[in-house]
Structures are given as C-alpha cells and as structure tokens.
Amino acid sequence: MIGALLSxxxxxxxxxxxxxxxxxxYKTGPYLKWFWRTNxxxxxxxxxQLDQTRAAKLLLLALSTGMAVQAIVGLILLGSxxxxxxxxxxxxxxxxxxxYPIVWAHLVVVxxxxxxxxxxxxxxxxxxxxxxxxxxxxxAIKIAVAGxxxxxxxxxxxxxxxxxxxxxxxxPANRNVASSHAEFAKKLKGDEDILIIEYGEGxxxxxxxxxxxxxxxxxxxxxxxxxxxxxxxxTDQAAKDIFSVSKDLKPENVFVxxxxxxxxxxxxxxxxxxxxxxxxxxxxxxxxLSIDGTSFKLSKGRQSLQLKSGLLGKHxxxxxxxxxxxxxxxxMTKNQIEKAITKTGPFEHRMKPRALHGAWIIDDTYNxxxxxxxxxxxxxxTLPAKRKVYISPGLVGQxxxxxxxxxxxxxxxxxxxxxxxxxxxxSVTDFIKQGLSQGxxxxxxxxxxxxxYFYQNLDQFVAAGDLVLMQNDWxxxxx
Amino acid sequence: MKTIAVIFGSRSAEHxxxxxxxxxxxxxxxxxxxxxxxxxxxxxxxGSWYWDQKLKDIKLFQSGDIADFxxxxxxxxxxxxxxxxxxxxxxxxxxKMYRKIDIVFPATxxxxxxxxxxxxxxxxxxxxxxxxxxxxxxxxMDKVLAKQVTKAENIPSTxxxxxxxxxxxxxxxxxxQAVSGLKYPLFVKPAHLGSSIGITKxxxxxxxxxxxEVAAHYDDKVIVEQGVDNLVEVTLPIMGNDSLxxxxxxxxxxxxxxxxxxxxxxxxxxxxxxxxxxxGAQGYSKIPADLSKExxxxxxxxxxxxYRALGCEGIARVDMLIDSKTKEVxxxxxxxxxxxxxxxxxxxxxxxxxxxxxxxxxxxxxRHQHKQKYTTTFSTNYLKQF
Numbered sequence: 001m002i003g004a005l006l007s008x009x010x011x012x013x014x015x016x017x018x019x020x021x022x023x024x025x026y027k028t029g030p031y032l033k034w035f036w037r038t039n040x041x042x043x044x045x046x047x048x049q050l051d052q053t054r055a056a057k058l059l060l061l062a063l064s065t066g067m068a069v070q071a072i073v074g075l076i077l078l079g080s081x082x083x084x085x086x087x088x089x090x091x092x093x094x095x096x097x098x099x100y101p102i103v104w105a106h107l108v109v110v111x112x113x114x115x116x117x118x119x120x121x122x123x124x125x126x127x128x129x130x131x132x133x134x135x136x137x138x139x140a141i142k143i144a145v146a147g148x149x150x151x152x153x154x155x156x157x158x159x160x161x162x163x164x165x166x167x168x169x170x171x172p173a174n175r176n177v178a179s180s181h182a183e184f185a186k187k188l189k190g191d192e193d194i195l196i197i198e199y200g201e202g203x204x205x206x207x208x209x210x211x212x213x214x215x216x217x218x219x220x221x222x223x224x225x226x227x228x229x230x231x232x233x234x235t236d237q238a239a240k241d242i243f244s245v246s247k248d249l250k251p252e253n254v255f256v257x258x259x260x261x262x263x264x265x266x267x268x269x270x271x272x273x274x275x276x277x278x279x280x281x282x283x284x285x286x287x288x289l290s291i292d293g294t295s296f297k298l299s300k301g302r303q304s305l306q307l308k309s310g311l312l313g314k315h316x317x318x319x320x321x322x323x324x325x326x327x328x329x330x331x332m333t334k335n336q337i338e339k340a341i342t343k344t345g346p347f348e349h350r351m352k353p354r355a356l357h358g359a360w361i362i363d364d365t366y367n368x369x370x371x372x373x374x375x376x377x378x379x380x381x382t383l384p385a386k387r388k389v390y391i392s393p394g395l396v397g398q399x400x401x402x403x404x405x406x407x408x409x410x411x412x413x414x415x416x417x418x419x420x421x422x423x424x425x426x427s428v429t430d431f432i433k434q435g436l437s438q439g440x441x442x443x444x445x446x447x448x449x450x451x452x453y454f455y456q457n458l459d460q461f462v463a464a465g466d467l468v469l470m471q472n473d474w475x476x477x478x479x
Numbered sequence: 480m481k482t483i484a485v486i487f488g489s490r491s492a493e494h495x496x497x498x499x500x501x502x503x504x505x506x507x508x509x510x511x512x513x514x515x516x517x518x519x520x521x522x523x524x525x526g527s528w529y530w531d532q533k534l535k536d537i538k539l540f541q542s543g544d545i546a547d548f549x550x551x552x553x554x555x556x557x558x559x560x561x562x563x564x565x566x567x568x569x570x571x572x573x574x575k576m577y578r579k580i581d582i583v584f585p586a587t588x589x590x591x592x593x594x595x596x597x598x599x600x601x602x603x604x605x606x607x608x609x610x611x612x613x614x615x616x617x618x619x620m621d622k623v624l625a626k627q628v629t630k631a632e633n634i635p636s637t638x639x640x641x642x643x644x645x646x647x648x649x650x651x652x653x654x655x656q657a658v659s660g661l662k663y664p665l666f667v668k669p670a671h672l673g674s675s676i677g678i679t680k681x682x683x684x685x686x687x688x689x690x691x692e693v694a695a696h697y698d699d700k701v702i703v704e705q706g707v708d709n710l711v712e713v714t715l716p717i718m719g720n721d722s723l724x725x726x727x728x729x730x731x732x733x734x735x736x737x738x739x740x741x742x743x744x745x746x747x748x749x750x751x752x753x754x755x756x757x758x759g760a761q762g763y764s765k766i767p768a769d770l771s772k773e774x775x776x777x778x779x780x781x782x783x784x785x786y787r788a789l790g791c792e793g794i795a796r797v798d799m800l801i802d803s804k805t806k807e808v809x810x811x812x813x814x815x816x817x818x819x820x821x822x823x824x825x826x827x828x829x830x831x832x833x834x835x836x837x838x839x840x841x842x843x844x845x846r847h848q849h850k851q852k853y854t855t856t857f858s859t860n861y862l863k864q865f
Contacts, residue, residue, distance in 0.1 A: 464827045
C-alpha cells in the first residue's frame with residue numbers, strides 16, 4: 001500500500017505516464033481508465049518499455065517540467081508557511097506539492113485532446129473526403145479485405161501472388177483505418193491494376209464507413225471471431241459490421257472463409273466461399289504440411305496447379321487457394337501463379353518458425369482470436385516433435401465473452417494435449433485452467449509471473465527436438 | 480518456496496570458470512524455473528565467503544568491481560543450525576542477517592570445492608546438495624586415484640605413472656626412469672586440476688622435464704599418461720544417483736597435433752587457432768560424436784561403468800580416448816562438476832537448461848532423503864564404563 005502510494009513520487013512516474021499514453025495510442029478514454037485502475041505505477045511496464053519517439057520525448061519533457069514547477073511552488077509555499085510568512089501556507093503548500101503527480105497525469109491529456117480535435121481530426125476528415133474521390137475515379141479493381149482475423153496475412157498474400165502478374169498496391173502493414181486508407185489513396189499513381197484495402201474494424205459502423213469511402217469491387221471476409229468486444233456488444237454485432245462490406249457488391253464478388261465457423265450464419269446465398277477444400281470450383285488435394293511450409297494441388301477440370309508455400313498450417317490452404325484462383329481469374333498463367341505461391345511465406349509474429357538450439361519455435365504472437373488459436377493448435381498436433389510446448393497469455397478484448405472464450409481455449413489445448421502448457425499469470429489464466437481441467441489435461445502446466453523475462457529467456461526452456469508454439473500477446477494496458 | 484545457495488568461485492585455478500558456470504548455467508535457469516529462491520554465495524580467491532544478490536550479476540566480475548565489492552561487503556559465515564544457515568552483518572545497527580538454506584548447488588571447479596572439500600562441509604551441515612558426494616568428488620578430482628579405482632574395476636586406461644611433486648625436485652632421475660616405460664607422445668598433468676590447466680603434451684624426452692615442472696608448479700601430484708594412436712577424444716555427461724541417464728557422446732574437434740589447454744577450451748571458442756566456434760567450451764565439438772553405432776555404445780557403456788565405479792551421483796562427465804583403428808576405448812578422467820554443467824550437450828539430448836538444474840536439485844533431494852533412512856548414532860555403555 002505504502003509502496004504503491006510512493007510510486008506516484010518515483011522519478012520514473014512521468015515516464016510511466018507517457019508509456020501508458022503511448023500504449024493507448026494517446027487515446028484519452030482508455031488511458032484514464034488504465035490510470036485509475038492502476039495501484040502501483042512502478043509495476044506498469046511488464047511487456048515492453050517506452051518507445052522513445054519524438055512525440056514521447058516532447059511529452060515527457062513537458063510533463064516532467066510541469067510536475068517539477070508544481071512541486072517547487074508547493075515547497076516554496078510550504079516554506080513560507082513554516083516561516084510564518086504566509087497564513088495556511090503549510091496546508092496549501094503541502095496540497096500543491098502532494099497533488100502534482102495526479103494533477104499532471106490528467107493535465108497531460110488537455111493538449112492531446114486539443115491537438116486531436118482542433119488539428120488532427122479536421123485534417124483527417126479533409127483527407128478522407130479527398131480519398132473518396134480518388135478511390136471512385138481509380139480504374140483498378142479494388143479488393144476490400146475484412147474480418148476479425150487474418151486480414152493482414154490475406155492482404156500480403158494477395159500482394160505477393162497477384163503482384164507476380166499485375167501492378168498491385170495495398171494499404172501498408174496493419175494500417176487499416178479510414179485515415180490510413182486516405183494516406184494510401186494520396187500516394188497512388190493511378191496506373192495500378194489492383195488495389196487491396198484492409199479494413200480494420202474497431203467499433204460499430206467502421207466497415208460500413210470504409211466501404212462508403214473506398215468503393216470496393218470485390219471483398220474478402222477472412223473470418224469471424226470474438227474481437228474488439230470492448231467496443232462491439234457481441235461477436236454477432238461485429239460480424240454484421242464486417243459483412244456490411246458485401247452490401248453493394250455482386251454476391252459472386254464476395255469471398256467468405258468457410259473454415260471460420262462463426263462466419264457461417266452470415267453467409268447469404270450466392271456469396272462465394274473459400275476453404276481448405278477449395279474455391280470457385282477449384283478443388284484442393286494432396287495436402288502436405290511441415291515446418292517448412294504447406295504444399296497442395298489445386299485442380300479444376302483439366303487444369304491443375306501444384307502449389308508450395310512457406311506458410312504454415314492447414315488454415316493457410318483456403319487463403320492460398322483463393323489467391324491462386326483470383327490470380328487465374330485475372331488472367332495470370334500457371335507458371336506465374338505457381339512461382340508466386342512459392343514466394344509466399346510467414347510474416348513476422350504470424351506462424352513464423354525459427355530454429356533455437358535444435359528446437360522449432362513457431363511465433364504466432366500477433367494472433368489474437370480463438371480461431372487463430374484453433375489453427376495453431378491443429379498445426380502443433382500435426383507436426384512431429386520429441387516434445388510439444390504451448391505458450392500463451394490468453395486473448396485480450398474478448399468483452400462479455402471473455403470467460404467463455406478462454407474456457408474454450410483451455411479445452412482446445414487439452415484436446416491437442418501438448419507435453420507442456422505455459423500460461424502467463426493474468427486475469428484470464430483461471431478460465432484457461434478451468435478449460436484445461438474440463439478437457440482433462442494431465443500434462444505439465446506452468447504459470448509464469450513475468451512474461452517479458454520468460455520470453456527473453458526462452459532459450460533456457462527449450463531443448464533439441466522441441467516444437468514450441470507461442471501465441472497471442474498481452475499488452476500492459478490489459479493488466 | 481525452497482531456498483538454494485549456489486556456491487562458486489573458491490581458491491582454485493578455475494575460479495573464473497566457476498563464476499560463469501554459476502551465473503549463466505545454474506542461477507539463471509534456477510530462477511527461471513520459478514521453483515526456488517536463489518542465494519548466490521561467492522568464495523573469493525582468498526577463501527572469504529560473500530553472500531549478496533549483487534553477486535548474480537556477471538558484470539560485477541567482468542568489470543573488476545568485485546574487488547571494490549569485497550572491500551565493502553561484510554564476510555559471510557555459516558552456521559550448522561539444523562542444516563545450513565548463512566550469516567552476515569546487516570548494514571542496520573550491527574544486526575545480523577540470517578538465511579536458512581534448504582539446498583546447496585555447488586558450482587566450484589577444481590581445488591577447494593569440486594574436490595570434495597565443500598561437500599564435506601555440506602555433509603557436516605546435513606544439507607542436501609547437488610552433485611557427487613565427498614568420496615566420489617575426491618577420487619574423481621585426483622586423476623591418480625581415479626585411475627587406481629577404475630583399474631581395480633577392470634576399466635581400461637592407457638599406461639600411466641605418477642609422482643609426488645616433491646619427488647620430482649628431490650629425485651628427478653627416478654621420475655624420468657619411470658616415464659621411460661611409456662611411449663611418446665605423453666600427457667603430463669597436475670593430478671587435481673581441471674579445465675586443462677597445467678597440462679602439457681610431450682612429444683620427445685627433451686620436453687619432458689619442463690612439462691613435469693609445469694605440472695608440479697600447480698599440484699602436489701603429477702600424472703604422466705601415454706597418448707593414444709589414431710585418437711578420437713570423446714566425453715559423456717551423465718546424470719543420476721542409482722538410475723543413470725547419459726547425455727550424448729561429444730567429440731572435441733581437435734586434430735591429433737592439437738590438444739585442449741585452458742586457452743583453447745575457454746578463450747578461443749574451443750578450437751585452437753580457428754574461428755567459427757560460437758563461444759567458450761560450447762563451440763568446439765561435435766554432438767553426437769562421429770562414431771559407429773557399435774563404438775558409440777561401447778564408449779557409452781564404459782562411461783557409465785566409470786561413473787558407477789567412482790560412486791558418482793547427481794552429475795559428472797567422463798572423458799574417454801578411442802583408438803579409431805583398434806576400436807579400443809580407454810578411460811581418461813572424470814569431471815564431477817562439468818563446466819557450465821555441459822548444458823549445451825544436455826540440450827542436444829533433449830533436456831533444457833531449466834529442466835537440467837531442476838532435475839539435479841530433485842536428485843539431490845532424493846539422495847538426501849535416502850540418507851535419512853540410515854542410522855548414524857548408536858547407544859552404548861562405553862562412557863559409563865570409562
């Protein structure tokens with residue numbers, strides 16, 4: 001209790017405040033919620049440290065200066081009160097001195113809010129309006145990629161495959177909101193054949209808004225899973241928003257991932273589906289999965305494609321098949337498609353394997369949904385290993401479905417039955433444990449208290465022949 | 480949570496190797512296991528004991544700040560108080576700080592530690608400890624005794640002779656006479672040191688006396704061993720008390736004209752004059768050794784036989800020499816606390832660093848529990864009759 005109180009007055013307090021702001025993308029609401037539920041500010045940075053960007057440095061300087069000035073004023077008043085130069089100086093001075101951390105932790109959001117509302121938002125609104133015009137006039141085929149998960153992977157896959165025969169442009173990295181779309185539009189040259197635009201749903205109406213601005217000709221729905229449930233009331237509400245991308249499109253130009261069970265009830269008649277079985281009349285066969293990647297044959301009538309990708313897992317077959325089928329639809333040759341698929345491989349932190357002391361570590365820490373967990377566990381079960389280890393802190397942003405999802409996760413892990421399960425100690429650990437127990441998991445279970453320390457020292461936990469699957473991330477804001 | 484004291488350093492030529500073993504290979508994985516509270520106990524080169532959490536930081540030793548630390552820090556004493564308790568002066572009002580130790584993990588190499596001396600203290604305290612006991616440590620760390628014991632168990636070694644260092648000074652001709660029965664090349668070694676310190680390879684008689692003097696400089700016993708033709712060196716880490724688990728036979732990548740001295744082993748990444756090895760003792764060898772299945776099994780069996788013959792417990796590493804033409808395997812020496820626990824080899828054998836240390840602790844507890852079954856006192860009327 002005393003330690004927690006003293007954490008307000010530690011020299012690291014301003015840095016912690018800026019770290020919290022940075023972690024919440026300088027959003028006032030989430031920052032203030034986090035601030036008020038934090039007891040000990042010396043234990044905030046567990047997962048990572050402050051990224052010393054220019055904005056963070058400026059904010060830190062302003063905050064530290066403000067705090068120092070208030071503390072000095074408080075001390076001067078206190079001194080005057082003690083010397084009898086100022087009546088009530090002691091009380092007033094103490095109040096000013098002691099309150100400086102709390103005052104400045106709140107005052108810091110004022111310039112941020114002013115900047116956001118008076119400068120950034122109007123500028124973004126103008127940019128978005130301009131982008132609507134650019135997208136409408138652009139002659140390229142515009143493909144929207146929406147879904148609770150797998151969007152960035154699908155987009156990158158399309159860029160790699162279609163890029164082998166077409167001039168393709170896509171929204172960068174996982175920048176997938178209206179302002180990012182507008183920045184993307186501004187940089188277009190106008191001679192592109194295909195534009196791929198990722199839609200990152202965050203709150204109700206987002207996808208509908210993106211659709212109105214970018215006017216897609218085709219849409220891909222990569223799947224539905226509980227995500228962003230701090231903003232959406234339910235997964236169904238999120239799914240309705242995601243499927244709004246198809247509203248003004250011809251059903252044959254909308255492709256939905258049939259492997260996503262939760263997407264099933266939103267697939268209206270006429271919409272196209274893709275899955276590990278095939279897409280658009282193309283059938284998948286002769287599937288081979290290994291730590292080096294995935295290979296399969298895609299056939300339609302007399303035509304066939306022999307595809308080999310560095311992407312891991314059965315769940316990648318559907319997206320790969322769709323990318324190949326679309327490439328074929330857009331007139332690319334068999335050679336171009338097969339060559340393009342060989343260029344596809346895992347992205348950073350998304351089912352990316354790396355060797356460590358004779359063990360294989362599959363890094364899937366960017367995965368943040370139950371469908372991704374299913375896919376990862378299926379891969380863990382499929383691949384051979386001397387010892388299999390599963391590591392996860394659990395999923396964030398599961399809202400009202402938190403308990404249910406994590407029990408499901410525990411049951412899925414139990415069904416896969418790895419030799420060891422490592423969980424991080426947090427608010428969902430007990431739910432996962434309940435799921436493990438219901439699934440009669442009887443192998444080794446370890447709970448780690450310090451995730452960062454554990455991940456940094458993973459080499460001490462592995463041995464030759466191990467297969468380790470690391471999934472999900474648990475940012476400090478959720479502690 | 481049980482408290483483990485990791486004791487390292489000591490008055491040994493291998494003092495620095497011990498620091499690395501303790502901090503990198505024992506303390507870190509023990510802490511990562513989440514099962515133990517770890518107390519580092521450092522024995523300085525003058526034999527003084529220190530206990531402080533700061534001693535877990537390798538930078539303290541690398542920077543040389545350890546000298547300053549020793550000047551300021553209070554020395555640590557030990558109490559045999561129903562086990563082992565560490566005691567030191569607290570900075571507050573002269574009060575004493577006490578820490579009851581549940582288990583000890585010795586991490587000392589060479590003299591005054593690995594040779595059974597430390598184990599003797601721990602036996603007296605009645606505290607469970609990791610690794611070989613007093614007798615096995617003493618025998619294993621005396622290359623002469625180890626050869627004598629294994630010879631009694633019909634375990635083959637290359638021909639060897641030994642002398643007391645004092646004899647070399649007083650009657651050198653006797654030593655030279657004894658060596659004359661051996662075929663060159665010879666290996667002259669101090670009997671008690673590890674990490675290849677003080678060892679010389681001797682190819683001709685004119686180099687012999689100098690090599691004997693070097694070895695005698697380090698130790699009171701010197702052993703001279705005949706080399707092996709068509710040499711393949713292998714080493715086998717083994718774990719266990721009664722039921723033994725071998726790791727993998729490891730083959731140092733040296734040519735017959737090379738051999739490991741301390742510099743090669745720890746300072747040049749393992750391979751004399753060659754780059755490409757990763758670091759320390761971990762980058763110099765091939766795992767598993769490049770041997771036929773039959774020869775591999777033969778060497779593994781001999782390693783296990785040696786471990787049993789010497790009464791090793793917990794962990795040890797058995798070095799062997801193989802004549803690749805005749806397929807003969809010879810016992811060379813035993814290391815009762817392999818540098819870095821040979822964690823790199825165990826990892827290849829499927830045991831992570833964390834599992835390695837936790838299993839060794841479990842073995843220590845198992846042995847201690849087993850010992851409790853024995854009666855150690857006996858009531859007599861002897862005193863009354865006196």
